[in-house]
Amino acid sequence: MLIRNKLILRFTLLVLAIQLSLSLFVYFFHAATREQKFVNRLRGKCELTGRILLQRGNLRAGILRTFRRRDLLTMPQEQISVYSPHGRLIYESDDRIDQRGNEAHLAEVRPERPVSFRFGGREALGMTYAFEGGDYRIFAAGYDDVGFQQLDKLRLILLVGNLGALALIVVAGWYFAEESLKPMARVVREVRRITASNLSRRVNEGNQKDEVAQLAMTFNRMLAGLEQAFEAQKSFVAHASHELRTPLTNALGTLETSVLYDENLAEAKRSMQSAQQEIRRLIGLTNSLLALARADEATVSRQQVRLDECLTQALANCAAKYPGRQVRLSFGELPEELDEPFVVEGNAPLLSTALLNLLDNACKYSDGPVLVELGYRGPGTLQIVVQDAGIGIEPAALERIYEPLFRAETGRQTATGYGLGLPITQKIIRLHGGELLVESKVGEGTTASVRLPAAPVL
Template identity: 30%
Template sequence: MAIVTAILLFFSVGVYFFSKLYLEKRFFKRLQDRAVTTTTLLFDLQTADTTVLKLVNTADKELLSDESIYVYDENLKKLVFASQEPYSGLFEELIPSIQKESKPTYYYAGFYQTLGIQLKKGTASYWVIVSAIDRNGKEALEDLRKILTVMVLIGLLLSGLSGWFFADKALAPMSGIITQVNEIFPANTERRVEHPNRSDEIGRLVATFNQLLDRIQEAFTMQKMFIANVSHELKNPLTKIYSQIDITLLQKRTPEVYEESLKSLQEDTRTLTQLTNTLLNLANTVVNAEAIQRLPLRIDELLWEAKSQLKKWHDNYVINIDFSDFPEDEEALILEGNEASLKVALMNLMDNACKFSENNSVFVSFSATVKEIRLSFMNKGPVIPKADLPYIFRPFYRSNATAKATKGHGVGLAIVSQIVKLHNGDISVVSNIDETVFTLVFRKS
């Protein structure tokens, strides 16, 4: 309403202002015609005073209100012609004001609009002054002001009513959407917002909101699966530890039996510690993604450090790194990233490859250019079924083909996937009867 009011007032003031200018210009033009006619009749035709007035009035179809015509001899300081008696000091007031201009000069004298023309004949100098009141123009402006005022008020009323009607109509779908959204949470997360017109702005907003709901539902599902899997994975070693302690304390046993029990508890505790550490690594890569410090790293050195660290823990692993495709420009080996996170990812891939291979071995190759770095981890072992490939990077997911073969928690590849994404990279896997290959591609910005 405020904007519409401002626009209507702006146009109304503009119409009134330019109408006033037009009426003033037209009236001054009529005064100029009067002055020119009077000058012609008096000086060129030498017509008498009374005849001048009749001819001037006859020449103008629309008579001027309170018209006064004066011809003043500047040299003799007296009136040559006057349509009516001037008031005292008229010429002393007007002539200095209009004398500065060489062309016909318009002047306001109270309510009167005045025009002065200087005329020179030889040594003589005359001033022809015509003044009148533009009553018709004032009445027209008054009528225009009333019309514009009424039209502005009517326009505001109509815009208010139409704005209220259309705004209510336009916002009606929003009320329905709000009602639907309030019914979704927290019980009906599978439900989606409905809107009849999917092509308008509200429809596109609804589509975007439904996409957000899909992502939220997927996050909720992942969270439920995560909690259920964590509970299951933690329950087994804790239950086993408690049972062993409980059985051991039922009666006194020999030192050898106690030592055997302690070794078993140590193994279960190690398993529990490893699971806890992997869960912490996964949580840190997700929660503290923005806080990870990135530095320039050489990928070949990082591979060698990951190999050395893993060999300390598993001396039976065979890790072969192929340096045959070593780039000529060593700057191509530089990758901006976090050393600790990338080392965890490389060690997990090496560990998985050795763990599931036939001879505990992995073959690592890499290629580096100025645009990207590509790493491949190849082993020969059980084939990952095609149905399991889309899910192996999810936390706690384990394929039936590998779950029975080796111990694990199904968290390592989820950590690798998250770390790779944080470093502007992609991870893919190809598995067939000949080999299984995990490929990392890091793009350089």
């Protein structure tokens, strides 16, 4: 069901429920008021009967036999009965009155405690009337013809009014839903116009305060992320195509030249060696791309590992790759409460790869010594800082160093590489719940800081 229809239905049911509740309250309040008025009328009839028949001595003087009964009648189907203090019927306004209802409630009537009840389709009231030291019981019954007619009219008015109001409620609900969903419909129309070819378009954020504006702002943030991801993907494809095509083209050109022009084994070997270097470069690039893909996997096995051992492994690999390069390792202060330091929850091979990438960059772009410090930034955070005094990275390129296959201009001019080391390292560190921070100044060097959450002590 559409949200518009749901809003109309819920609005209609809610308002209808409120209106029906109000109508029922009005009806039952009017019914209770009618009943109270009629009981008061019956009370007045009982008092009038007591004054006429008892207070004036009409019963003792024998006037009752000549008293015209219809002179007391003031309401439809009125019935009046008088009982003596001993419970004997001494007067009734009609010989055909069924006294069973009165006799059933005769014992319940007490001074200052009238009893109201229904019997034979009539409403009745029984009360006491004190006269000459005795409590006479007078019962008055009748049918509230006018009151019930007014109640029927009220019921008809409420029924017709509710039916008419129901139609108005449906129209109002439709208008309410239509007006409420107009901003949403506008957002939907604007989002539908945005495709992969025009991700730069944005949704109108309105007043930037209500829920629809918040939705539009969320869409815009999502579109900005998608646009950035698309641009990164385009850049990655362009760089990957270039990096893959160059060694393949060089190897193919070398082999074709060798086939056409090499006349002896020595020349053929030189051509094959050249092609072999290009193929090794291609294999290295492929392995780096595979490492980048594996760094995205969140299902790697995890266990408690010693970060200092991972760093030691990375330092050994770096020393083998850059013999004679000075890499100075130092340790920061350790928290006193630790039984076993430098323990993290993660994957040792991946962490060693990430640290080796940082060391490789530091040695590749710097001729001087590389400083490495392992310590704690806080009781729950481990930190490794790799610092070099190399060529540095220009500010514009520093914002793009995590893009795969992106290389700064200073790096292109001084060293070979594919621009995959830092993206792989960042993904590995994030996979372990940490963060990688890189600060650099051109001509002064680069500082890379890795912060990882320490494993809880078991």
